[in-house]
Every structure is written in C-alpha cells, then in structure tokens.
Amino acid sequence: MLRSLAAATAVTAAGGTLAACSSGSGSGGSNQLRILVLKHPLTKPMAQMAWTKRLEDVAGIPIAWEEVSADWDQKKSTMLAAGDVPDLIVGTGAISDSDLATYGTLFEDLSDDLDAIPNVKEMLAAKPELTALATQSSGAIYAVPGYKRFWPPTVQxxxxxxxxxxxxxxxxxxxxxxxxxxxxxxxxxxxxxxxxxxxxxxxxxxxxxxxxxxxxxxxxxxxxxxxxxxxxxxxxxxxxxxxxxxxxxxxxxxxxxxxxxxxxxxxxxxxxxxxxxxxxxxxxxxxxxxxxxxxxxxxxxxxxxxxxxxxxxxxxxxxxxxxxxxxxxxxxxxxxGENFPANQIVVSASTPNKEAALKVLNAFYDQEMSLQVLFGDIGPNIEKVDESTYKVLPAEDGTDPSTWKWTSTLADNGPMWIRDDITVELPTDLQEAIDETVPLQPAIDNMDLEKDVYPTQFIKMTAEDISAMALVNTTMLNTTQTKFADWITNGGVEEQWDDYLATVKASGIEDNIAKMQQYYDDYMASKQ
The missing domain is CATH 3.40.190.10 (Periplasmic binding protein-like II)
Incomplete structure (x- = not known):
C-alpha cells in the first residue's frame, strides 16, 4: 500500500525514504495563503487537482502550496525551531502530539473557533471518539483529526x-x-x-x-x-x-x-x-x-x-x-489508526489570514471535498450518482486502484470526514483488502480490542510526560534499531541479548511503560 508519508515515517516506516517532490513556496503575507502539504512522491502537483481550485475560491485569496515528500522530520525541526510556520500544515501526523507539547504556542487553539469551522464542529459531535482524539490534556484543540470509515481491522x-x-x-x-x-x-x-x-x-x-x-x-x-x-x-x-x-x-x-x-x-x-x-x-x-x-x-x-x-x-x-x-x-x-487518523491539519497561531485559513480548514471537511481528497476529483476519479451516492472509478489506463488514488490526490495524507450516511461504491483494492483479511481474522478475533490494543490516539498525555518519554524513546531506539540491522546481517542475538536488554532498560523504557500503564488505566476508568 502506498502509505501516508507521515504515518509511514512516524510509528510506521512503510513509506520508506521518499523522493522529493516540491513546488514553489510562497513567502506568505496578507495577499496569499501559505499551505505546507505532505505528499507521497507519486502524487501529482497540487495545482493539477481540480478540488484545490475550490479551496482557493473558498479562501478568497491565492494559495501558495509548499509540497514536501522527503526529509520532513529534518525540515520540520528547522521550521519549528525558527518559529516559521506557514498558515496551514496539511498531512496526517505531520505535526505530532510531541511537537505540540514543545511548540504548541506556534499553533492556533481551535477550541474557541469551532463556530467558524462548522463542518469540524459537526464531525466532532457525530464522532465523540474524534473529540477525545483532538483535545489535548489542557483542553486545547491544535490539530484536527479525520474519519475514513471504510478501512478493515488490519491493513497488513x-x-x-x-x-x-x-x-x-x-x-x-x-x-x-x-x-x-x-x-x-x-x-x-x-x-x-x-x-x-x-x-x-x-x-x-x-x-x-x-x-x-x-x-x-x-x-x-x-x-x-x-x-x-x-x-x-x-x-x-x-x-x-x-x-x-x-x-x-x-x-x-x-x-x-x-x-x-x-x-x-x-x-x-x-x-x-x-x-x-x-x-x-x-x-x-x-x-x-x-x-x-x-x-x-x-x-x-x-x-x-x-x-x-x-x-x-x-x-x-x-x-x-x-x-x-x-x-x-x-x-x-x-x-x-486507519479509520480515525490523528492530527491531519493545523493552523498557525500567527497567520495574518486567519479567516481564510479557517475557511479552508472547514472546506476540507465538506462531504464532497473529503471524498475528493481521499479518492480524487469528481469526474475522472469519482462519479457522483446523486447527492448522497458516489462511485469511485477505476483508472482508464488499467493502473491499480491504490496507485491511481495516490497519484491523483493526497489520499490518506489529507484531512477528511467520510460521512456514515452516504453510499460509496469502493475501489477494488479496499474490497480486496477486506477479502484478504479473512485468513487473518481468527488471529484478530483472539485480540480483545480493549485489553490488547493500546488506545494511543485517544489518550492525551501532558506536555511534560510527552517530552520525557520522547527523550527515552530516542535513546532506546538508537540501540534497538542499530541492533535490529546488526542482528539480521551478523547474528549474535542470543549471545548479546542480556547486554542488549540491560542497555535498553537503562534508557528508561520501564518508566515509559509505567507512565503508559497509568494513562491506560485512567482512560479505561473514564469509560466506566
């Protein structure tokens, strides 16, 4: 699967190392809206997507797209440290909760802007899980999540x-x-x-x-x-x-x-x-x-x-x-994670175009806009049958549906709300994924979704805990990822295991486990 760039490099590495694919980056200012967007390298330029013209109409001012398909973590670190944040950043997980814990003041708290973004307000009301996903422990909403609806219990x-x-x-x-x-x-x-x-x-x-x-x-x-x-x-x-x-x-x-x-x-x-x-x-x-x-x-x-x-x-x-x-x-x-993607879009706290930025954010969560962000433009990619019925179309040249989607649009990287009350004839790859989950279903059925799946998206930790845990994880992964490669190619797992275990535990991993356990226990108690 051509995975989300952010998801593929954050908790998952499935996106791998992606080639750069960029366009001109506007300098910002009151006469244009700067939107930085994370894209898969196969995805065509934003200007070639018909739905982006609708966003520009909604904004009322030109949009300058800054398109990033590689080295995002490095670029992000430089950007956040300098405080040079564009008007909007689009991309699932592009700005993480860890980023928000450190640099939250750079982003608009949307909790008091919900009336200006009615699609988002309606989505949060319709899907209470998303309210938990969006709201930080302080009560602030810096990043808006999404809802994809159709994905099977495993994508692997x-x-x-x-x-x-x-x-x-x-x-x-x-x-x-x-x-x-x-x-x-x-x-x-x-x-x-x-x-x-x-x-x-x-x-x-x-x-x-x-x-x-x-x-x-x-x-x-x-x-x-x-x-x-x-x-x-x-x-x-x-x-x-x-x-x-x-x-x-x-x-x-x-x-x-x-x-x-x-x-x-x-x-x-x-x-x-x-x-x-x-x-x-x-x-x-x-x-x-x-x-x-x-x-x-x-x-x-x-x-x-x-x-x-x-x-x-x-x-x-x-x-x-x-x-x-x-x-x-x-x-x-x-x-x-697939059906409730976190942190899909953020707004700069210092944008000179807040009204336009909020209009664009709201437009992403429009019914037809969301479908086009996920599957491509109405016309070549989607047939609109009636006001609540749509059909995702195959590529005319026989390209497989996953590649067709990712070359045509932002796909899973984009903000979206796929309504539960609309009918969508899905592309064949989604049905294929559902069918191919059948051999794995007995193993999935062995898992208790409340006791065997950590509810990462729905738990909001304090900024202090996020920062402390991130430091531990960085130290830990320096060892674990190096040893993963070394053990694959050179062996020595059993002989080195005890020393490895001592080194990893010295990173503070058991403190992280204890913190996560407490958050999980508190979360489960809150559901009673």
Missing part, C-alpha cells in the same frame, strides 16, 4: 507465491520451520522455471524512529504478541498490561529466526538499504510475467505485486511459531 496482509509452491510440489507453510524450508526451496529449486534469481523473503524499509507496516515484526503475531499500527516504538498492550516488545523474549525469538534466514540467503540483500519504491518494484518483478519475491507483506495483492502477477500470490493466515503450539496467535490491529 501476509503473502506467499502459490504458483511457486505448486511448481515445487510444496504445501502452504503453517509454522516458522515450515516457512524456512519453503524459502530454501524457493531459493534452490528454480520456482519460476527460468533460472532467474529470486528473493525468498522481503519486507518494507525499517526506519530509525521505529517499526511500521509490512515489516518482519509481524512475525511477533506467531508468538501471540498483539501489535497495533505496525509496531511503532515497540509498545504494546496484552491483557490490559503495557509492555514493549523490544525487551520481550518473543522479539528475541523473531530476531533469531530472521538472522537464520538471512544467513541462509533467504532474505533480500537490499532489505536494510532499499527505499520503499525499490521494495515495491522488486515484488512486481521485471515485467515479463515472472515473479521475483516469494514471501512478503503488503496492503493488497494487486498493490504489492501489480496487475501482471498478483494472481500468483495467496493471502496467508498467521503462522504458528512452532508445531503443536497451544498459545493463540495474534496480529496487528490497525483499525483505530
């Missing part, structure tokens, strides 16, 4: 090349040991019949700030460890208790298995250096109908492997760690 699916299995006379693996044997057969058995070199296993780029979508930490589900939103910085909830998988023996077991696979030549040699585009491209093969990747993770088959070879692949259930395992398996629950 596990795939294997069924055509290769059949060609080599192999059964679908059900355990790690069986998977290992299958991957060896893929490497040594010429599953394509062409003698071409294959990649038995591959996953999306892992970043320095944590784990994310379509990555090998999904194997934690085999051990019964429940994830959410791809894994992030390792924190998880199980049976109402907060912990971090980076200090859990089940993570050690995953690393031992992956190291074994890498040593046997079963994992892509580029897995630790490739960007997201290379990861996607490898799985689509060289373009001659011959597949390259045997086992991997992705959004849908058509998105991961492309229209030419996706039918070679089959969505898999969760593997058991061991034969005869009695412990129930789990998976990653992503429904909260």
């Amino acid at each position: 699916h596990q795939y294997i090349n069924r055509q290769w299995l059949d060609a080599l006379g192999l059964e679908m693996p059900t355990t790690w040991d069986e998977l290992y044997d299958v991957l060896v057969a893929f490497k040594e058995g010429d599953p394509t019949g062409t003698g071409a070199k294959v990649i038995p296993m591959d996953w999306s780029p892992v970043g320095t700030t944590g784990f994310g979508y379509f990555q090998s930490v999904q194997l934690l589900g085999s051990t019964g460890l429940p994830l959410s939103s791809g894994g992030g910085q390792g924190y998880f909830l199980q049976d109402g208790k907060v912990s971090n998988f980076l200090i859990d023996e089940r993570y050690r077991d995953v690393m031992v298995f992956l190291s074994k696979c890498y040593a046997a030549g079963l994992i892509s040699e580029e897995v630790l250096t490739q960007d997201y585009s290379a990861y996607q491209s490898a799985a689509r093969g060289p373009g001659d109908g011959v597949a390259t990747v045997g086992f991997t993770w992705g959004w849908t088959r058509s998105d991961r492997f492309g229209p030419e070879i996706y039918e070679q692949y089959e969505a898999m259930p969760v593997l058991a760690q061991k034969a005869g395992q009695t412990a129930p398996v789990a998976w990653s629950y992503d429904g909260f």
